[in-house]
Every structure is written in structure tokens, then in C-alpha cells.
Amino acid sequence: MSTLTKSEAVDAPQAGNAFLSVRDLRVRFRTEDGIVNAVNNLTFDLEQGKTLGIVGESGSGKSVSNLAVMGLHNPRNTTIEGTVTLDGQELLTASQRELEKLRGNKMAMIFQDALAALSPYYTIGRQIAEPFMKHTGANKKEGRERAIEMLRRVGIPQPQTRVDDFPHQFSGGMRQRAMIAMALVCDPQLLIADEPTTALDVTVQAQIVDLLKDLQQESGTSIVFITHDLGVIREIADDVLVMYAGRAVERGTMREVLKTSQHPYGWGLLSSIPRINSSVDVPLEPIPGTPPSLLNPPTGCAFNPRCAYRELVDGDKCVTERPPLELANGHLSACHLTPAQKQSILTEQILPRLSS
Amino acid sequence: MSAKTLTEPADAAPTSGETLLEVNGLTKHFPVMGGFPFKRQVGAVQAVDGVTFDVHKGESLGLVGESGCGKSTTGRLLTRLLEPTGGTVKYLGQDITHASRKEIAPIRSEIQMIFQDPYSSLNPRHTVGTIISGPMEINNINPAGGRANRVKELLEIVGLNPEHFNRFPHEFSGGQRQRIGVARALALNPKLIIADEPVSALDVSIQAQVVNLLQGLQRELGIAFVFIAHDLSIVRHFSQRVAVMYLGKIVEIADRDALYTRPRHPYTHALLSAAPDADPDNNSIERIRLTGDVPSPLNPPSGCRFRTRCWKAQEKCATEEPPLLQIGGNDAGHLTACHFPEDGDAAAKRAAAAVPAARTTED
Numbered sequence: 001m002s003t004l005t006k007s008e009a010v011d012a013p014q015a016g017n018a019f020l021s022v023r024d025l026r027v028r029f030r031t032e033d034g035i036v037n038a039v040n041n042l043t044f045d046l047e048q049g050k051t052l053g054i055v056g057e058s059g060s061g062k063s064v065s066n067l068a069v070m071g072l073h074n075p076r077n078t079t080i081e082g083t084v085t086l087d088g089q090e091l092l093t094a095s096q097r098e099l100e101k102l103r104g105n106k107m108a109m110i111f112q113d114a115l116a117a118l119s120p121y122y123t124i125g126r127q128i129a130e131p132f133m134k135h136t137g138a139n140k141k142e143g144r145e146r147a148i149e150m151l152r153r154v155g156i157p158q159p160q161t162r163v164d165d166f167p168h169q170f171s172g173g174m175r176q177r178a179m180i181a182m183a184l185v186c187d188p189q190l191l192i193a194d195e196p197t198t199a200l201d202v203t204v205q206a207q208i209v210d211l212l213k214d215l216q217q218e219s220g221t222s223i224v225f226i227t228h229d230l231g232v233i234r235e236i237a238d239d240v241l242v243m244y245a246g247r248a249v250e251r252g253t254m255r256e257v258l259k260t261s262q263h264p265y266g267w268g269l270l271s272s273i274p275r276i277n278s279s280v281d282v283p284l285e286p287i288p289g290t291p292p293s294l295l296n297p298p299t300g301c302a303f304n305p306r307c308a309y310r311e312l313v314d315g316d317k318c319v320t321e322r323p324p325l326e327l328a329n330g331h332l333s334a335c336h337l338t339p340a341q342k343q344s345i346l347t348e349q350i351l352p353r354l355s356s
Numbered sequence: 357m358s359a360k361t362l363t364e365p366a367d368a369a370p371t372s373g374e375t376l377l378e379v380n381g382l383t384k385h386f387p388v389m390g391g392f393p394f395k396r397q398v399g400a401v402q403a404v405d406g407v408t409f410d411v412h413k414g415e416s417l418g419l420v421g422e423s424g425c426g427k428s429t430t431g432r433l434l435t436r437l438l439e440p441t442g443g444t445v446k447y448l449g450q451d452i453t454h455a456s457r458k459e460i461a462p463i464r465s466e467i468q469m470i471f472q473d474p475y476s477s478l479n480p481r482h483t484v485g486t487i488i489s490g491p492m493e494i495n496n497i498n499p500a501g502g503r504a505n506r507v508k509e510l511l512e513i514v515g516l517n518p519e520h521f522n523r524f525p526h527e528f529s530g531g532q533r534q535r536i537g538v539a540r541a542l543a544l545n546p547k548l549i550i551a552d553e554p555v556s557a558l559d560v561s562i563q564a565q566v567v568n569l570l571q572g573l574q575r576e577l578g579i580a581f582v583f584i585a586h587d588l589s590i591v592r593h594f595s596q597r598v599a600v601m602y603l604g605k606i607v608e609i610a611d612r613d614a615l616y617t618r619p620r621h622p623y624t625h626a627l628l629s630a631a632p633d634a635d636p637d638n639n640s641i642e643r644i645r646l647t648g649d650v651p652s653p654l655n656p657p658s659g660c661r662f663r664t665r666c667w668k669a670q671e672k673c674a675t676e677e678p679p680l681l682q683i684g685g686n687d688a689g690h691l692t693a694c695h696f697p698e699d700g701d702a703a704a705k706r707a708a709a710a711v712p713a714a715r716t717t718e719d
Contacts, residue, residue: 057561172423173649174649201422201423202632203626203627203630203645204422205630206630206632207646210645228559228560229560229632230634231632231633234635254636259635269561272561272563273563273564273634274567274593275633276592276616276628276631276633280612283571284564284567285564286562286563286564286565287561287564290529290531291529291559
């Protein structure tokens with residue numbers, strides 16, 4: 001499929017001391033239509049107490065890669081390759097029993113749709129207490145007390161009475177808070193938040209983002225925050241990983257990616273969202289076309305059919321050869337344009353458009 | 357209820373030309389039935405409660421608010437997909453609030469709707485051609501050159517391949533489906549399109565495509581839009597005038613520039629400050645964090661409905677409902693419903709300092 005032979009492990013040298021370290025992660029699904037390469041050669045590190053934001057469109061592999069970290073894929077139709085180490089422990093080769101000890105304890109996940117992720121049959125309190133009782137061996141009374149304490153911590157009013165409510169009695173924002181309480185009940189060291197604010201209103205979204213930031217400061221949790229909203233990324237992330245068609249196309253600090261993006265997809269994302277303070281007469285610059293199908297991804301660079309800067313690259317390199325994730329002008333990006341070309345496009349075309 | 361008592365500000369913005377749609381005190385209460393053995397009404401969800409606004413020819417009015425504030429219900433009332441409980445809707449001077457099916461039929465073709473979810477708003481068993489020619493068939497319109505040609509023309513206008521009229525909706529992506537929805541809305545040459553969150557179900561990179569398409573249509577065909585959305589920056593990009601709704605009422609309505617640079621209602625201000633911005637260097641936005649959730653429309657707070665979350669609320673707010681008026685210092689057409697309005701520019705600076713204090717008192 002691709003002609004790239006050399007390894008893409010251009011990663012950070014201090015790979016050993018990262019808290020969560022993902023190396024060359026590949027996730028493939030067998031489906032009726034063929035094999036879907038959902039995630040390819042994904043490499044990233046996350047340090048203790050930091051937040052990594054993962055940005056991408058639907059189907060770019062951002063959720064799939066994190067479900068793989070949690071070990072939540074159905075092993076019958078999924079092939080996962082590569083290495084994932086959490087605090088020195090290898091996760092992909094770990095047995096289900098070992099993973100069960102980690103899930104909800106050392107690592108936890110917040111899902112996008114809180115109504116679907118909570119069971120309608122059990123009270124909120126019971127659902128929050130369950131992982132706590134399982135992992136610490138606490139009894140029901142202690143579990144209930146812990147649930148009340150967690151509800152108070154995430155800012156639910158009257159936690160003593162609310163603990164006995166069912167999910168349908170909570171509003172959308174409160175359900176998301178209850179989910180966060182459930183994820184944090186064992187003080188996990190790694191929290192994966194999969195679009196936790198996408199279904200919420202802006203005012204509630206701001207509350208949830210603030211809550212996560214406060215909780216992170218209190219307990220030093222590492223957070224992987226998946227979203228498609230660059231505004232939220234700006235609020236919460238330290239580092240940002242941009243994914244497209246199952247691959248990382250850009251990786252750097254939040255400021256580097258949002259201010260000095262080095263990839264045409266990043267430029268496209270930045271120029272296609274209206275700013276609250278930008279000029280209204282300038283039309284938006286959408287990315288043409290649609291995201292590719294992972295059943296049959298484009299050859300070479302997966303972004304090439306939608307890329308506006310393809311002509312600037314000599315020959316048909318974009319179609320035949322997949323660009324590696326390389327250091328260019330300060331952070332990693334995967335594009336055949338030379339660093340000088342990228343810099344000049346950025347300063348001459350992209351930044352003026354964004355600041356207009 | 358209250359909107360009827362207020363002096364209707366005789367269309368303070370006469371710049372935009374003729375009034376297309378006049379909405380006065382529009383109300384929709386959904387009955388809640390209960391009781392045993394005989395069901396009777398035990399309450400009402402006050403989804404829309406006395407909403408008053410105008411839409412001028414060729415302009416775009418944005419309708420923003422949190423989920424559950426009644427913005428979609430308002431849209432459905434305007435197209436008469438729902439029967440209003442009270443108030444009036446006038447289209448070009450003709451009262452259509454309770455018009456019969458027959459009376460409203462010709463007007464229906466001039467007011468069209470674009471729905472939020474491009475997956476559930478297209479019939480999966482019909483081809484694109486059938487979907488788009490449906491409105492023409494129902495209204496017995498035979499365009500010159502035939503319906504099939506008109507369908508191809510429409511597909512081209514919305515940026516789809518006209519050869520695809522024989523395909524089914526599932527063969528298209530989300531953004532393309534939304535374009536089909538737009539083509540269907542355009543089929544009858546409407547004068548007004550109610551767009552109910554037309555882009556919120558789409559991917560970020562696709563949203564801009566659809567926004568640009570709608571904007572192009574608005575400019576070229578002079579169609580008026582009521583643009584319903586919760587994304588403030590997209591509404592700002594698309595609409596010349598913006599109305600902010602909270603719990604069934606309009607709390608502020610103004611020209612785009614006035615509303616976004618000098619919000620007078622605390623809720624507008626909070627909403628603007630909560631909108632995330634992707635520019636890491638933009639530190640000018642101060643943070644107002646509203647606590648809690650929107651109260652239930654079954655039993656809305658007395659007086660000003662925003663008072664339970666407002667940091668400026670005083671006793672007066674609980675007893676007296678603030679009318680939607682042009683308050684001192686506002687431009688013509690900038691109406692605010694608040695007893696203690698923010699003072700525009702200065703508010704932006706001081707609010708940052710005022711908020712922590714408000715939070716501690718609420719805790």
C-alpha cells in the first residue's frame with residue numbers, strides 16, 4: 001500500500017521516563033468489506049500531570065487508538081500491534097485479568113455520550129461506587145460514602161440525596177460530571193477523555209473543562225483529551241497530536257500547533273473555523289472534499305486529494321510516497337513540503353488570513 | 357405574556373427593507389398530562405413564551421441559545437410544523453398563526469426548512485431525484501424544461517454532481533447529505549429558509565463548506581434566513597442580526613456588531629465569554645463561568661428567568677419580569693430584557709473581577 005520503508009519512530013529521546021508511551025501502534029479491523037486500517041504507526045508520549053490533546057475528524061482513528069490503550073477492542077475482529085506502556089507496564093500483551101485490575105483503577109475513561117455510557121438500571125451512586133468497591137475491596141457503606149464524596153468533588157449540589165438518583169434524573173452536564181466522578185473514583189493516574197464536551201452547551205462545556213483542569217492540578221493526573229474543537233484544545237492541552245486517516249500528521253506543543261502549524265491539514269482546520277472576533281466579510285476557507293475511507297485510503301499522503309499545496313511538491317511524490325513525521329520548524333509534521341516552503345506559506349498566506 | 361404588554365419598538369432597524377415575517381408574542385406550551393384514572397393536564401412545558409421579532413427581506417437572523425431554550429421550537433412554529441399556543445405570526449402582512457391547511461399551502465412553499473440531522477431528514481428509500489422533486493410534485497409546479505432538469509440544476513447549485521440524481525442518500529457523506537437537504541429547500545424558490553442547526557452534525561472541515569454554500573445562496577438569491585445554532589462564532593459569521601434566547605424568551609436582540617462587542621444582557625455576556633477561542637494569544641476574553649444548569653421549562657423561575665444563574669440578580673429580578681426594551685446607551689434596534697444591564701465595553705473589563713465574588717456567595 002505504501003512505499004515508505006524506514007521506521008517512523010522519530011520520537012522523543014527520553015522515551016523511558018514518559019508515563020504513557022505508545023510506539024508504532026497499529027489497529028486493524030476485519031470487516032465484511034475488507035480490512036480497515038484504523039490506526040497506523042501512531043507514536044506518542046504523555047508525561048505525568050500533562051494533558052495531550054488529540055484532534056481529528058470522525059474516522060481519523062482518535063477514539064480507536066485510545067480504546068486500544070484501554071484494551072477495550074473486541075479481540076475477535078481486531079488486530080493490535082505495537083507497544084503501549086503505562087508506567088513501565090506493557091499493556092498490549094497483558095492478560096484480561098491484569099487489564100481489569102488497571103481499568104477504572106490506574107487508568108480510566110470518560111465517554112462522549114454520558115446517557116449511553118451510564119446504565120439506566122442502577123443509581124448513579126451505585127455506578128460510581130462499583131469500581132471503587134471492586135478495586136479497593138471496600139464494603140457498600142464505604143462505597144456509598146466515597147460516591148457522595150466524588151459527587152461533591154465534581155460539583156453536584158446535594159450529593160447526599162443525588163447519590164440515589166438514576167441517570168435520567170440528571171441533566172446532560174450533571175451526567176457528564178457523574179461520569180467524571182466515576183472515572184476519578186480510584187484516583188487514576190491516566191484519564192482518557194473521549195470528546196467529553198462535544199454533546200454539551202458552551203457554558204456547560206466551559207464548566208467541565210475547568211473541572212478537569214482543577215482535578216488535574218489537585219491529583220496530578222495525566223489526561224488524554226480527544227476533541228475536534230480547537231478552541232477546547234487551546235483551553236486544556238499542553239501537547240497536541242493532529243490525526244488524519246489513522247495517522248499522526250502533526251505533533252507539538254499546543255502553541256506550536258495552533259500558532260505555527262506546519263501541515264496543510266492543520267492550516268485547513270484553522271482557516272475553516274470562524275473566530276468570534278475575526279472579520280465577518282472574509283469568507284471561510286473550507287477544506288475541499290471529504291475525509292477518505294479507511295478501507296481504501298489514498299496512496300502516498302492520505303491528505304493529498306484535498307491538499308491545496310500539492311503542486312508545490314516536485315513530481316508526484318505526494319501520491320506515491322507517504323511523508324514521514326519529521327521535525328520541521330520546531331515540531332513534528334508529516335508533509336513533503338520543505339520546511340522553508342511551509343514557513344513561507346504559513347507566514348504569507350495562513351497567518352494573515354487568521355488575523356484578519 | 358409579557359411581550360404583549362411591551363411597546364412594540366416600531367421596527368427600529370428600517371435599513372434592511374421590507375418586513376417579511378412578523379412574530380409577535382409567539383408562545384408554545386406543551387401540555388404535560390398525568391393523573392389516574394383520568395388523564396388531565398398537570399402542567400405545561402413553556403418551550404417558547406412570548407417571543408417577538410421581525411425578519412426582513414434578504415436578511416439573516418441568528419437565533420442562539422443553549423439546548424432546551426426553545427430555539428428549535430421557535431423554528432418549527434414559524435414553519436407551522438407546530439401549532440402555536442398564542443401570539444401571532446404574520447408573513448408579508450398575512451396572519452398565518454392559525455391558518456388552515458388550504459390557506460397556508462401557498463405560503464408553505466415560500467418558507468422552507470433545513471434540518472439539523474442530515475441522516476434522519478432524508479428518506480432512505482427515495483432517490484435524491486425523488487427527494488428534491490418532491491416539493492414540486494406536491495405543489496404541482498412544472499418548471500420550464502421539466503422537473504428532472506430543475507433537479508439537476510439544483511444539484512449543481514449546491515455543489516453536487518448532477519449525474520447523481522439517481523442515487524440514494526446512503527451513498528453520500530454527511531456534508532453531501534446536508535447539501536441535498538439544502539437543494540430540497542431551494543426547490544420551490546423560497547423567500548425564507550429556517551435553518552435549524554444546519555452544520556452542527558457535520559465535521560469541522562465540512563462545516564465551513566456548508567456555511568459558505570448557504571452564505572452564497574443568501575447573497576445571490578436574496579433568501580432571508582432564520583439561522584438557528586448554538587455555535588456563537590458561526591452565527592456571527594452568518595447573521596446580520598442575532599437574537600439570544602434563554603428558557604423560551606428572547607433576552608437580547610441586536611445587530612451583529614452591537615451584540616458581540618457590547619452585550620448588555622449578563623447571559624449574552626456569559627455565553628460569549630464561554631465560547632472557546634483557538635488563538636492561544638487571545639487573552640482578552642475574560643471568563644464568566646455560569647454555575648448550574650438551565651432550569652426546567654416546566655416550572656421556570658419567577659420574574660427574570662435568568663436570575664437563578666445571574667451574578668447581578670437582586671430582589672427586583674425575582675418579582676418583576678424585565679421587558680425586552682431598548683435600554684439607555686443602546687443603538688436603535690438593540691433590545692435587552694434586563695433590570696440591571698451590563699454597561700457594554702466597561703463590563704468586559706470589570707466583570708472579570710466581579711465574577712469570583714459572585715461565585716463564593718453562591719457556594
